[in-house]
Amino acid sequence: MSFTNFLETEILDHVFAGNAYTAPATLYVGLYTATPSESGGGTELSGNAYARKSCAFSVSGNTASNSANVEFDAATGNWGTVTHAGIFDALTGGNLLAYATLTSSKTVETGDILRFSADQLQVTLD
Numbered sequence: 734m735s736f737t738n739f740l741e742t743e744i745l746d747h748v749f750a751g752n753a754y755t756a757p758a759t760l761y762v763g764l765y766t767a768t769p770s771e772s773g774g775g776t777e778l779s780g781n782a783y784a785r786k787s788c789a790f791s792v793s794g795n796t797a798s799n800s801a802n803v804e805f806d807a808a809t810g811n812w813g814t815v816t817h818a819g820i821f822d823a824l825t826g827g828n829l830l831a832y833a834t835l836t837s838s839k840t841v842e843t844g845d846i847l848r849f850s851a852d853q854l855q856v857t858l859d
Contacts, residue, residue, distance in 0.1 A: 781810035
């Protein structure tokens with residue numbers, strides 16, 4: 734996953750300028766049908782029972798990964814083709830912190846449940 738400009742600025746400001754950055758109490762996974770970028774954007778899903786899902790992460794070495802499965806509710810209508818995932822600091826609105834292209838895009842239709850298994854969402858710094 735790539736950090737967004739928002740998170741990059743917060744980290745630099747914290748480490749190099751000594752200004753406090755308070756990590757969000759809860760992180761949320763969001764889904765996209767169009768590519769987000771470092772400045773945000775993209776097309777996040779909406780409607781048809783879509784909502785961001787809370788996600789806990791564990792850190793090992795230079796990688797943070799989801800520590801449990803992340804499962805979205807069954808779609809009550811077609812969501813389209815999901816191509817990207819993002820990590821947010823709020824259930825709605827808020828800031829996109831990191832994003833990535835899915836290894837395989839997934840077309841979500843009525844009744845489908847999209848799930849990420851534990852350790853599938855990884856944020857790596859190198």
